[in-house]
Amino acid sequence: MLTGFIWLSHHLGLAGLKSWIPSILLLVFLVLSTWILIYGLTCVQRYRINCKRLRCFPQPPLKNWLLGHLGLGNTEESVRYFQELSSLFHDVHIYWLGPFIPIIRLFHPKVISPLLMASGTVIPKDKLFYNFLEPWLGEGLLLSEGEKWRRHRHMLTPAFHFDILKPYVKIFNQSVDIMHAKWRRLCAEGTNYLEMFEHISLMTLDSLQKCIFSYNSNCQEKPSAYISAILELSSLVAKRHNNPLLYWDTLYNLTSQGRRFSRACHLVHDFSNAVIQERRHILAQQGTEAFLGNKRKSKTIDFIDILLLAKDEDGKALSDKDIQAEADTFMFAGHDTTASGISWALYNLAQHQEYQDRCRQEIKELLGDRQPEEIEWDDLVQMPFLTMCIKESLRLHSPVSMVSRYCTKDIQLPDGRIIPKGNICLISIFGIHHNPAVWPKPEVYDPHRFDTNNPEKISPLAFIPFSVGSRNCIGQNFALSELKVVLALTLLRFRVLPDKHPVRRKPEIILREENGLRLKVEPLLDLSSPDMHLSETSQE
Incomplete structure (x- = not known):
């Protein structure tokens, strides 16, 4: 032209x-x-x-032709609405985001199997629900696709081997000791009702910083700019997800929320990069063999060390950008989900004192007169009833309520129906876990569902708090280990009682409570006892 x-x-x-x-x-x-x-x-x-x-595929009545099913919000009412849809439609239905975007919601083991077992090229992660995280998390395992995801998954798998996880149990003990010392001080001052997410999120972030970076920010006792940035990023992503007007990046970047998001991203990335560069410098000075030898002697090998030393089949290492993305992804995925799992488990045990007492007795018998009171790696497989209670809590209050996929090809369901290519599929973890066709009396908290002696066999796809298939949660053993340590020590030292206000669930990136999950905690020993101040003294 x-x-x-x-x-x-x-x-x-x-x-x-x-x-x-x-x-x-x-x-x-x-x-x-x-x-x-x-x-x-x-x-x-x-x-x-x-x-x-x-x-x-069936669909519930539209709100109107323009909004479709938009406007439900993340409220207790929306949670109950989707529970009713699970009972009404049994396995799958459609709902509309506005007049043009259909979402296929699946909530039965038999219909999710073809999707979760398909390759990543056939059902990659849907960009509509995950793109907001990209400026923060980059192309880490959560967001990467194809060959890059396969390469990173293979290189990161050793980071979650049992031999690597064992030393982390000591860190979990230390972090929960700090939290409990703070709880005792608050109880001594007359504050027995505590907001669980606030305290437990700080505790999980404290543990993660030590496990990923070998860094102690003391964030449970004093403000930390890095930890504050992580919490702000999680909050801003949830707020953006709830406002379709902010889905467009250009518009979002012009808002005050967008500018805050950008500043917090820079702060988090600067911290990660500083640790990576410092560790690279040490590795270059010492050499690989000496570096590994020193780490083994001190038993301080962390996530960054493993990523720095990792190599693929061709002997190629991860770039600094890749290491930063994986470290940031682990911080994001590891703190909120675990904090939610612990908080809701304590809520369920507060509601059912008989189960709480049985868990406490199991832990007492396991530890005996052990001093100091500490959970060890070998203890984790010797708490069967606590494990049952954790699993039932993860079923009833799954931290992550759904995963979404985009179909690049037609997907045929077992009954012959076909999901056309180009559509977004929402695999509802919440829907499966609350589907009466899958779980009898799904709203009842019953740990005996997971009794290994239970004659009723549970389908592998009926209980998926960590998803399943090739893209399941790589850190699930890390999370379950932390859940067991924190809950065991908490029940050993405190009685947890429910608040008088009814709970209103709030499904965001993770499952929260609309007004904060408040529980009453009562120390099981006299506050004046020297034993109660033991951990406080050790912290000082």
């Missing part, structure tokens, strides 16, 4: 060219209009075909 314009100006002169300008503009307008019309008609036709193919 530019060559033709130069040719015209050369042969026609300026005066002649001016007479051609209206015709040229008209031609450009007609070409663009035709392209827009063809594109629009193609989209309409594709939309009509897709709607026709989706008719085999």
Whole structure:
């Protein structure tokens, strides 16, 4: 077009060219209009075909034609609404985000199997629900796809081997000791009702900083800029997810929330990069063998060390950017989900004192007269009833309520129905865990469902708090280990009682409580006893 314009100006002169300008503009307008019309008609036709193919799936009544099913919000009412849909439709239904975006919600083991067992190229993670995290987490395991994801997954798997996890149990003990010392001080001052997420999130972040970076920020006792940034990023992502007007990146970046998000990202990335560069410098100075030898002697090998030393099949290491993305991903995925799991487990045991007492007795018998009171790695497999209570809590109050996938090919369900390619599928972990066709009396907290002697076999896809398939949670053993340590020590030292206010669930990135999950904690020993101040003294 530019060559033709130069040719015209050369042969026609300026005066002649001016007479051609209206015709040229008209031609450009007609070409663009035709392209827009063809594109629009193609989209309409594709939309009509897709709607026709989706008719085999039921849907609840629309709010109206424009909003579809938007406007439900993240409230207790929306949670109950989706519970009713699970009872009504049994396995799958559609709901609409506005007039043009259908979401296929699946909530029965038999219909999620083809999706969770398909390869990542057939059902990659859906960008609509996960893109907001990319400026923060980069291309870590949570967000990467294809060959990069496969390479990173293979290189990171050794970081979660049992031999690596064993020393972390000591860190979990130390972090929960600090939290309990703080609880005792608050109880001594007359504050027995505590907001669980506030305290437990700080405790899990404290543990993660030590496990990932070998860094002690003392964040449970004093403010930490890095920890504050992590908490703010989690909050801002949840707020953005709830406001479709902020889905467009350009608009979001102009808002005050967008600017705060950017500042917090920079702070988090600067911290991660500083640790990585410092550790690289030490590794270069000492050499790999000496570096590893020193780490083994001090038993301080952490997540960053493992990533720095990791190599793929071709002997290639991870870049600093890749290491930062994986460290940031682990911090994000490891603190909120675990804190939610612990908080809701304490809530359920507060509601059922008979189960709480049985867990406490099991832990007392396991530890005996052991001093100091500390959970060891080998103890984790010797708490069967506590494990049952944890699993039932993860079923009833799953920290992550859903995972979403985008279908790049048609997916056939076992009953013959087909999910057309190009659609977003939402695998509802919450829906499966609360589906009466899968779990009898799903709203009842009953740890005996997970008794190994229970004759009723549980489908592997009926209980998926960590998802399943190739993209399941790589850190689930880390999370379960921390859950067991924290709950065992908490029940050993405190009685946990319910608050008088009814709970209102709030499903965001993780499952929260609308007004904070408040529970009453009562120390099981006299506050004046020297034993009660033992951990406080050790911290000082």
